Amino acid sequence: MPIDHGLPWGRRCVEALVVGTTYHRGEFVDDADAQLSIRSKAVNYGLGCFGGIRAYWNDAKQELFVFRLSDHIERLFESALILGLEPPISENEAAEAVVELLRRNEAKSDQYVRPLLYVDSDELSPTLTDVPVALSIYAQPLGKYFGQESLHACVSSWRRVADNAIPARAKPTAAYLNSALARAEARRNGFDEAIFLTDDGDVSEGSAAHLFLVRRGELVSPPSTADNLEGITRRSLIELARSEPLGWTVVERTISRTELYAADEVFLCGTAAELTPVTRIDHRAVNGAKIGEWTTALGARFHDVAVGKADGWTHWRTPVWA
Numbered sequence: 351m352p353i354d355h356g357l358p359w360g361r362r363c364v365e366a367l368v369v370g371t372t373y374h375r376g377e378f379v380d381d382a383d384a385q386l387s388i389r390s391k392a393v394n395y396g397l398g399c400f401g402g403i404r405a406y407w408n409d410a411k412q413e414l415f416v417f418r419l420s421d422h423i424e425r426l427f428e429s430a431l432i433l434g435l436e437p438p439i440s441e442n443e444a445a446e447a448v449v450e451l452l453r454r455n456e457a458k459s460d461q462y463v464r465p466l467l468y469v470d471s472d473e474l475s476p477t478l479t480d481v482p483v484a485l486s487i488y489a490q491p492l493g494k495y496f497g498q499e500s501l502h503a504c505v506s507s508w509r510r511v512a513d514n515a516i517p518a519r520a521k522p523t524a525a526y527l528n529s530a531l532a533r534a535e536a537r538r539n540g541f542d543e544a545i546f547l548t549d550d551g552d553v554s555e556g557s558a559a560h561l562f563l564v565r566r567g568e569l570v571s572p573p574s575t576a577d578n579l580e581g582i583t584r585r586s587l588i589e590l591a592r593s594e595p596l597g598w599t600v601v602e603r604t605i606s607r608t609e610l611y612a613a614d615e616v617f618l619c620g621t622a623a624e625l626t627p628v629t630r631i632d633h634r635a636v637n638g639a640k641i642g643e644w645t646t647a648l649g650a651r652f653h654d655v656a657v658g659k660a661d662g663w664t665h666w667r668t669p670v671w672a
Contacts, residue, residue: 351646355653357615361590367533367635369496369606370454370489371451371454371455371457371486372384372451372486372487373447373450373451373486373487373506374484374487375484375485375486376438376439376485376487378450378451378454381488382493383455384524386470386488387472389469390468390470390471390472390474391468391469391471391472391473391476392466392470392523393479393482394469394471395469395476395478395524396401396436396522396523396524396525396526397468397476397481397518397523397524398433398466398467398468398469398522398523398649399426399430399435399466399467399468399521399522399523400426400464400465400467400521400523401418401422401423401425401464401465401466401521402422402462402463402464402620402621402622403416403418403419403462403463403464403465403621403622404417404460404461404462404492404622404624405452405457405460405461405462405463405489406446406460406657406658407457407458407459407460407461407604407657408658408659409518409659411658412458412556412670412671413451413658413669413670413671414452414457414458414461414670414671415439415656415657415658415667415668415669415670416448416449416452416463416667416668416669416670417621417656417666417667418586418666419448419449419626419668420441420445420446420668421582422465422621423441423444423445423448423465423518424441425521425580425582426444426465426521427441427444427559428468428519429519429521429522430467430483430528432517432519432520433478433517433520433522434478434479435467435478435481435483435563436483437467437468437483437485438483438484439485440483442475443520443584444465444485444487444557447487448463448465448487449650449670450668451463451487451488451489451670452489453670453671455489456518457489457491457670459491460491461489461490461491461492462489462490462491462492462621462622463488463489464485464487464488464489464522465485465487466481466485466487467484467485467587467602468486468523468638469481469482469483470482470483470484472637474543476643476661478528484574487567492622494624495622495623495624496542496543496623497628498542499627499641500513500626500627500628500629500641501542501543501618501626501627501628501629501630502538502540502541502542502543502628502629502630502631502633503541503542503543503544503545503556503616503618503626503628503630503631504536504539504541504543504544504545504546504631504632505547505607505631505632505633506532506536506543506544506546506547506557507534507535507537507546507547508528508531508535508544508546509546509547509549510527510528510546510547510548510549510554510576510577510578511525511554511577512548512549512577513520513575513577516528518577518579519574519578519579519580521579524642525597528555528560530624531560532544536557542556543556543557543559543618543628544556545561545610545620546577546578547608547632548576548577549577549609551606551607552572552604552605552606552607553572553574553576553604553605553607554572554576554577554578555572555576555578555579555605556604556618556620556623558622558623559571559618559619559622559623559626560578560579560583560584560593560618560619560620560622561605561619562579562584562616562618562619563603563605563609563610563613563614563615563616563617564613564614564615564616564642564645565609565612565613566614567597568598568599568600569588569591569598569599569600569601569644569648570583570600570601570602570603570605571600571601571602571605572602572603572604572605573589573602573603573604574602574603579621581620582618582625583616583620583621583623583625583652584619584620586594586655586666587619587625587648587652588602588645590648590651590652590655591648595668596645596647596648596651597652610631610632610636611631611632611634612666613636614636614642614644615627615636615637615642615643615644615664616628616631616636616643617645617649623650624649624652624653625639625645625648625652627642627649629641640645652663
């Protein structure tokens with residue numbers, strides 16, 4: 351059953367959590383045994399970084415495909431490098447742990463996997479140097495992240511935290527307070543999601559998802575230098591859009607706020623969000639408040655590739671049960 355938080359925006363599509371197995375500090379343990387102290391630096395200061403990985407169940411092939419596993423693990427380790435943390439195991443070992451975790455949980459449905467690298471210390475000060483680092487990984491079933499077909503978004507009054515303040519491309523846990531503030535503001539004001547601007551006033555991304563728009567026959571997205579995460583789903587969509595059978599023109603450039611209102615189509619994307627249309631922004635209809643053709647076509651193409659229905663792209667899919 352879906353989790354319902356009792357609010358109009360709270361009907362999540364995260365499936366009810368199933369008690370299972372978590373990878374924690376080098377071991378596979380029961381979920382209930384994967385714990386941190388209330389004194390932990392990770393809890394008190396958010397000292398760490400994390401990733402989000404999707405795995406898609408193909409019923410016809412009776413196979414679970416992890417989408418771009420090596421790319422996600424590589425980004426996690428790059429995040430650790432930016433923060434100055436030393437992972438306790440190698441990238442290959444981390445990838446193997448993800449696959450083994452899904453097997454141990456007998457995962458045969460769409461899954462979301464969350465690996466976390468964090469400072470595993472109970473000392474008082476918020477330090478990133480000369481500290482022990484741990485890796486924990488959990489998995490859970492996940493359907494549609496937003497739980498609805500399209501979104502009504504607003505431009506947030508909160509600005510995206512600058513890369514020179516808290517590096518967004520490192521996906522640090524502490525930076526998601528910025529996302530939480532923007533999303534809370536949006537929902538209190540009756541919107542589904544928030545859109546960040548940079549300190550310069552340019553469009554950055556959603557609260558936890560990248561942004562694309564369609565305008566004048568081009569697919570447009572802010573560059574990864576616009577204080578946003580170097581998104582793997584974003585990169586995937588750009589490559590799929592440029593390749594056959596779509597063959598679209600894709601442009602990475604600065605986007606101004608008012609371009610959102612003049613866009614032909616807008617959608618958000620990310621590992622959890624996948625590809626989610628935005629049909630209203632600041633009470634202005636996008637494409638007549640209807641989901642557009644470009645959004646529909648690219649979403650279908652992405653799904654077919656991720657779930658293993660499309661020919662090719664096997665280098666993006668890691669089978670769990672093969």
